[in-house]
Amino acid sequence: MSTIRLILGLDPGLRHTGWGIVAQNGNRLSFVAAGRISPDSELPMAARLCLIAEELNDVLTAHHPEEAAIEETFMHKNASSALKLGQARGAAILTLAQTGLAVTEYAANRIKQSVTGYGHADKAQIQAMINMLLPGSGKLAADAADALAVAICHAHHAIPAALKVRA
Amino acid sequence: MSTIRLILGLDPGLRHTGWGIVAQNGNRLSFVAAGRISPDSELPMAARLCLIAEELNDVLTAHHPEEAAIEETFMHKNASSALKLGQARGAAILTLAQTGLAVTEYAANRIKQSVTGYGHADKAQIQAMINMLLPGSGKLAADAADALAVAICHAHHAIPAALKVRA
Numbered sequence: 001m002s003t004i005r006l007i008l009g010l011d012p013g014l015r016h017t018g019w020g021i022v023a024q025n026g027n028r029l030s031f032v033a034a035g036r037i038s039p040d041s042e043l044p045m046a047a048r049l050c051l052i053a054e055e056l057n058d059v060l061t062a063h064h065p066e067e068a069a070i071e072e073t074f075m076h077k078n079a080s081s082a083l084k085l086g087q088a089r090g091a092a093i094l095t096l097a098q099t100g101l102a103v104t105e106y107a108a109n110r111i112k113q114s115v116t117g118y119g120h121a122d123k124a125q126i127q128a129m130i131n132m133l134l135p136g137s138g139k140l141a142a143d144a145a146d147a148l149a150v151a152i153c154h155a156h157h158a159i160p161a162a163l164k165v166r167a
Numbered sequence: 168m169s170t171i172r173l174i175l176g177l178d179p180g181l182r183h184t185g186w187g188i189v190a191q192n193g194n195r196l197s198f199v200a201a202g203r204i205s206p207d208s209e210l211p212m213a214a215r216l217c218l219i220a221e222e223l224n225d226v227l228t229a230h231h232p233e234e235a236a237i238e239e240t241f242m243h244k245n246a247s248s249a250l251k252l253g254q255a256r257g258a259a260i261l262t263l264a265q266t267g268l269a270v271t272e273y274a275a276n277r278i279k280q281s282v283t284g285y286g287h288a289d290k291a292q293i294q295a296m297i298n299m300l301l302p303g304s305g306k307l308a309a310d311a312a313d314a315l316a317v318a319i320c321h322a323h324h325a326i327p328a329a330l331k332v333r334a
Contacts, residue, residue: 045272046264053261079249083240086253091261093254094220097213105212 006032008065008101009151011143012092014084015041017052018143021063022134022151029155031134033063034144049091056095068096069154071146072105106153111146114153173199175232175268176318178310179259181251182208184219185310188230189301189318196322198301200230201311216258223262235263236321238313239272273320281320 004025011018020034037055039048070093096103109119116129127145131137134148171192178185187201204222206215237260263270276286283296294312298304301315 044270046260046270049257049261050264053265073247073250077246079244079246080240082246082249083253083256086250087257087260089250090216090254090257090259093213094216094258094261097217098220103211103213 005067005155006063006065007151007154008059008063008068008096009147009149009154010068010070010092010096011146011150012052012070012085012089013143014039014048014088016141016143017056017088017092018141018145018147019056019059020140020144020148020151021059021065022148022155024155029133029152031137031148033059034137034140034148035059036141036143036147045087049087052088052091053095056092057099060096060099060101065101067154067158068101068103069150069158070103070105071111071150072107104154104158106150106157110157111149111153114156115149172234172322173230173232174318174321175226175230175235175263176314176316176321177235177237177259177263178313178317179219179237179252179255180310181206181215181255183308183310184223184255184259185308185312185314186223186226187307187311187315187318188226188232189315189322191322196300196319198304198315200226201304201307201315202226203308203310203314212254216254219255219258220262223259224266227263227266227268232268234321234325235268235270236317236325237270237272238278238317239274271321271325273317273324277324278316278320281323282316 004023007022007024009020017037021032023030023032037052039051093103112121113119116125123142126149127140130145130148171190174189174191176187184204188199190197190199204219206218260270279288280286283292290309293316297312297315
């Protein structure tokens with residue numbers, strides 16, 4: 001008998017919302033699925049947010065993760081892009097929470113440290129480490145790799161909120 | 168026979184989300200209802216966004232507005248508060264859009280102009296004008312008054328997306 005928990009990591013954005021699911025079995029992590037949601041930027045805000053919610057709900061229905069994690073707000077220099085990011089984040093967090101999923105936030109440098117061993121890794125280093133830590137994850141969009149990094153961070157830090165027992 | 172349309176105005180915020188509903192009958196506007204949603208600031212982000220969505224859904228169920236309007240993103244000096252506002256906005260816009268409501272955005276100065284005749288009115292002037300334009304609206308929280316101002320702006324500017332015919 002083994003105890004597996006499925007963790008959804010999320011990297012929300014209005015242009016691209018990355019998601020990734022990792023299975024944790026004791027100390028072992030394995031890749032389940034990852035992707036990104038990219039609403040047409042020509043659409044009105046409301047339609048873009050609906051699309052993020054809809055595709056995220058499809059991911060939840062397909063994989064049934066038990067826990068979710070997201071990168072903590074990083075400080076933007078630009079208030080206008082912070083507002084756009086906020087809207088995507090709000091829609092994504094609401095969608096997860098409405099299905100009863102607990103959403104844990106982690107600081108960016110803590111996530112990087114979980115994956116690469118230090119807090120200031122760049123995107124390319126994160127992608128390379130994701131491929132090493134999660135064999136089979138293949139070529140990933142940057143947002144999907146970041147989402148998997150959040151899921152790995154959660155696996156390393158969080159006390160399971162719910163354990164799924166599989167024979 | 169008269170043609171009435173019900174317009175929901177929204178002033179989203181993480182601490183307070185104001186809402187207000189106005190009935191338009193030809194050139195006449197009247198007050199229907201207004202209020203504000205104030206999630207406990209001690210709650211985690213996900214719970215606060217859920218509460219905004221939940222109470223907003225209660226408003227939609229109680230009043231069945233046909234159209235919705237919201238103030239356009241105003242530029243924040245502070246990226247951190249823009250991100251918080253964005254999350255509340257994202258959750259609110261998503262909630263409206265998921266029920267099929269069209270959400271129109273208006274610039275802040277256009278809203279002020281609709282209500283007070285000029286684009287740089289302060290909050291006290293807006294509240295006083297709301298009470299004059301919408302008899303019966305009574306003493307309003309600033310966020311609720313702002314939400315009614317958005318609804319009035321929409322009534323003045325938008326071509327009805329849907330007309331509700333009442334005997």
